[in-house]
Amino acid sequence: MGIGKYVASETFYIGGYAWAVYFYPDGKSSEDNASYVSLFIALASEGTDVRALFELTLMDQSGKERHKVHSHFGRALESGPYTLKYRGSMWGYKRFYKRTQLETSDFLKDDTLLIRCCVGVVKSHTEGPKTYTIAVPPSNIGQHFGKLLDSGKGTDVNFEVDGEICASHKIVLAARSPVFRAQLFGPMKDQNTQCIKVEDMEAPVFKALIHFMYWDALPDIEELVGLNSKWVSTLMAQHLLAAADRYALERLRLLCEARLCEDVSINTVATTLALAEQHQCIQLKSVCLKFIALPENLKDVMQTDGFEYLKESCPSVITELLQYVAKNGEHSAIACTHGNDNLDSDMNGRRVKQRIH
Incomplete structure (x- = not known):
């Protein structure tokens, strides 16, 4: 065929990547003057720094099981895998076998060689025990917004509910509820945001709704209504579920459903x-x-x-x-x-x- 000319296998897939075997009958490099056959495995798909272990085996076809094996699989994962930088990167041997010896060996039968290839893609590398760790606290953004509501600072919209006034921040309500967003900023928005009247809802329910929108959690029902009983808790959850549906607050709705299932x-x-x-x-x-x-x-x-x-x-x-x-x-x-x-x-x-x- 000529030096540098090869026969390629069909593409096969391992570890999410495509691979192919390249066999050079007259060698890959001109410096060897066609004295050796070359054998390589190549990354045939897009990839960057793909780490893998390889094994190339020239099979003995006489039945004597005297195969010629070149393997990476005995190496440690920390240092053993070979890194293929990009598509077309290869691993293998320019001097895989001396050509004159191969032609008279048991590896060749009916002008055919049988080559087995094994690939192991390393998805992650092992790490030793971490000496230092930094504890990251859970998100407390709800507490910050809740304290903003409790402080009353910066409120720019009032709601009248069952005779009581509830002050809030338009931007917070709009961010949490598409219904409030349309009511406060949409083309059909209420012109008088100094005091918007909320019909068909009781004050404790609306307060609980607003509490959730800031704190992202249900309020203390006993503290809110001044009563401590399972019946009152269930009744509040029922009214709050209806309110959540009205203002398209899916998480609040599911919280109320879960509470009602328990009670x-x-x-x-x-x-x-x-x-x-x-x-x-x-x-x-x-x-x-x-x-x-x-x-x-x-x-x-x-x-x-x-x-x-x-x-x-x-x-x-x-x-x-x-x-x-x-x-x-x-x-x-x-x-x-x-x-x-x-x-x-x-x-x-x-x-x-x-x-x-």
């Missing part, structure tokens, strides 16, 4: 289920349906005011509940009650929204 109970599960249906909270809805459908819970839940509210506000959910109950063998109990319009003689068909005081 699910006989007295509150029906209203929580109605809330989950109205605000498309699929996971919370599933938890509530499974809880109500349990034989030990079903009868007691159906006797609550919340269940009446559920029937009135979300009748389609009752059908889904029937399916859950049927799985538990209690289909007849719920079906009979669903058809009874006089389940509770004290109910007048209306549901009064519970308030947080």
Whole structure:
């Protein structure tokens, strides 16, 4: 073929890189005067400083298993791998085997050589124990924004909620909520930002909403409303979930869903289920349906005011509940009650929204 001319293998892939074997029958370098065959493996894809271990084996085709092996794999990872700087970089041997000896050896059979190539790509290098470390504290950006809210400094927008005034910073609200961003900076923004009135929301709920937007955490409910009970905590989580959905605060919505899942109970599960249906909270809805459908819970839940509210506000959910109950063998109990319009003689068909005081 001539010095410097080669036969290349097909490209193969190892460690996320392409490779190819190059065999030079008359040698790669003219200085050897075609006395040796040359054998190299090359990086055939884009890469920078690719570290790898190689093994090139000239196979004995006589069956005697006297292979000629050149290997890197016995070397330590710290110093053993060869670094290929760029595409086309090669590793191998210019004087792999003397040509006259090769032509009469057991490696050659029917004018054919069999060469096996192994590649091991080193993804990372080992490190010794670190003598020094610097502790990095967790992010406290929420605390900084929270303290800014508590200080009242720099506020430039006021909200009137249920007779109370809440001062905030427009830029913070806009950064956290696309709804506030449109309301405060969009083409249809409120002209009077000195005092924006918030309808259909109670003051403690709005305060909790604002607290989350600055602190990125739920507030202390007892401190906020002055009451300490599981029922009040659940009621606040229900109202706050609706507020989170209204202002497109997905993380707050998920926090409220998680809190309601933990606090699910006989007295509150029906209203929580109605809330989950109205605000498309699929996971919370599933938890509530499974809880109500349990034989030990079903009868007691159906006797609550919340269940009446559920029937009135979300009748389609009752059908889904029937399916859950049927799985538990209690289909007849719920079906009979669903058809009874006089389940509770004290109910007048209306549901009064519970308030947080």
